[in-house]
Amino acid sequence: MTGHEMLVDRYAVAGVLGRGGMAEVREGWDTRLNRPVAIKLLHPTLTADPGIRRRFEDEARSAARLCHQNIVTVYDFGDHQGTPFIVLERLPGQTLADIIATGPMPAAHVRSVLDDVLAGLGVAHAAGVLHRDIKPGNILVAATGDSMKVADFGIAKTGGAAHTMTGQIVGTMSYMSPERVAGAPASVGDDLYAVGLMGYEALLGRRAFPQDNPAALAHAIMDSTPAPVAAVRTDVDPVLAAVIDRAIARNPVQRFASAEHMRAALAGDQRAIRAGVASVGPRPATKVLTGHPIPAAPYVPQPARRRVRTYGIAAGALSVLAVSAFALAMDPASSAPDPQPVSTSAPAAPATSAPPPPSPVVQQPAPEPPQPGGPAGRGHGKGDKKRG
Structure with missing residues (x-):
C-alpha cells in the first residue's frame, strides 16, 4: 500500500511507524473527525490465511472492549480491498524500550511505569483478556508524556480460537515465565512475571536474561534466577526491589x-506485601465474556499463609533435547526483534488460586493414669501446630 492512499474513503495513510511479524503500523489521518490516527494493516502476504485473518479480527474486537487510560484505544476496524485494518489512537511513538x-x-x-502497566492489565484481566506478549516494546508513552499505555494485544488469548499451533508457543521468549517455556498454557501470572522482568530491565538497563541463542535462553529461564535487585543496584528502595524480585x-x-x-x-501496602503467596492449581480454560468489560476488582488481602517448601519447577524433567526442540519450534514471527508497535487485544480467563490445605495438627498422646500412691497426672494443653 502506497503512502497517502485512502482507506474506505475515510482514512488517509502515510508513513510507516513500525513493523511486526503479522502487521505494520502506518501513520494516518481521520478525514471525518479531523484527528491523527495510527492504522495497523495486516501484511499482504498473510491476507489469504484464514487463521491469521481471524486472529487479526479477534484482536480488533476484543481490544475495542478495553477502555482504560493505560491501554491504547481502538477506534475502528475494517477491510480495504481484501486487507484488514485496525484504526488506533495515535501516540508519539516512543516506547519503554526506547527509554531503557x-x-x-x-x-x-520505574515504579510509575509499572503502576501504569499493572493498572491497564488489571482491566484487561478482569475482562478475560491475557496479553501474552508484555515487553518494553509494547509499552508506549502516552501523548501527554506522563504515563504509559499497554499496546499490541495482537497475540492475546482469545476464547474459541486456537492461536497457538501445535508445537508452537507465541510470544517473546525473553519475557516468558519458566512455565510458558516448559509448554504450560498462558495465565494471568505470566503477564505479571513479564511486568517484573520489565521492571528489572528498566532499573539495570539490560535484560534479566540477555542470551541471544534460543536454546541457551530457554535453559537460562528454566535453570537460573536473576541476581536480586538490591545486589545489583543499591539505591533502589527496598519495597520496589522486593516487588520485582x-x-x-x-x-x-x-x-x-x-x-x-x-x-x-508496589504502592507500599503492607497487607499486600505480607499477603501469602498464590497457590498453584489447574489453569482454567479460556472463555469469552459477553457484554461490557467489568472494572478490575480491588485487591483483597488474605491472611498470611504458611510458606510451602518447594523444589523448583520440574527442573529435572526438561532435557537439553526438549529445550532445544522448543526453541526451534518458537513462532518465527514472535522471535523477531521488537518493532515499534502501536496496537490491540483478545480474551482469556484469569487464573484463580485455590487455598492451601490446613496445617496438620499433631495429636499428643493421652496422659497415663496416675499410679496408686503416686502424684496426680498432669493434663496436656492444645496440640501444637506442626511448623512447615
Missing part, C-alpha cells in the same frame, strides 16, 4: 496473585 536503551531509569520512574521468582507460588495484588504491594 538510553540507560538505567530512576527508581521512581517476587514477581520474577522462578517458583510461581512465590509470585503475585493478580495485577491488583502486585500494584498494591
Whole structure:
C-alpha cells in the first residue's frame, strides 16, 4: 500500500511507524473527525490465511472492549480491498524500550511505569483478556508524556480460537515465565512475571536474561534466577526491589496473585506485601465474556499463609533435547526483534488460586493414669501446630 492512499474513503495513510511479524503500523489521518490516527494493516502476504485473518479480527474486537487510560484505544476496524485494518489512537511513538536503551531509569520512574502497566492489565484481566506478549516494546508513552499505555494485544488469548499451533508457543521468549517455556498454557501470572522482568530491565538497563541463542535462553529461564535487585543496584528502595524480585521468582507460588495484588504491594501496602503467596492449581480454560468489560476488582488481602517448601519447577524433567526442540519450534514471527508497535487485544480467563490445605495438627498422646500412691497426672494443653 502506497503512502497517502485512502482507506474506505475515510482514512488517509502515510508513513510507516513500525513493523511486526503479522502487521505494520502506518501513520494516518481521520478525514471525518479531523484527528491523527495510527492504522495497523495486516501484511499482504498473510491476507489469504484464514487463521491469521481471524486472529487479526479477534484482536480488533476484543481490544475495542478495553477502555482504560493505560491501554491504547481502538477506534475502528475494517477491510480495504481484501486487507484488514485496525484504526488506533495515535501516540508519539516512543516506547519503554526506547527509554531503557538510553540507560538505567530512576527508581521512581520505574515504579510509575509499572503502576501504569499493572493498572491497564488489571482491566484487561478482569475482562478475560491475557496479553501474552508484555515487553518494553509494547509499552508506549502516552501523548501527554506522563504515563504509559499497554499496546499490541495482537497475540492475546482469545476464547474459541486456537492461536497457538501445535508445537508452537507465541510470544517473546525473553519475557516468558519458566512455565510458558516448559509448554504450560498462558495465565494471568505470566503477564505479571513479564511486568517484573520489565521492571528489572528498566532499573539495570539490560535484560534479566540477555542470551541471544534460543536454546541457551530457554535453559537460562528454566535453570537460573536473576541476581536480586538490591545486589545489583543499591539505591533502589527496598519495597520496589522486593516487588520485582517476587514477581520474577522462578517458583510461581512465590509470585503475585493478580495485577491488583502486585500494584498494591508496589504502592507500599503492607497487607499486600505480607499477603501469602498464590497457590498453584489447574489453569482454567479460556472463555469469552459477553457484554461490557467489568472494572478490575480491588485487591483483597488474605491472611498470611504458611510458606510451602518447594523444589523448583520440574527442573529435572526438561532435557537439553526438549529445550532445544522448543526453541526451534518458537513462532518465527514472535522471535523477531521488537518493532515499534502501536496496537490491540483478545480474551482469556484469569487464573484463580485455590487455598492451601490446613496445617496438620499433631495429636499428643493421652496422659497415663496416675499410679496408686503416686502424684496426680498432669493434663496436656492444645496440640501444637506442626511448623512447615
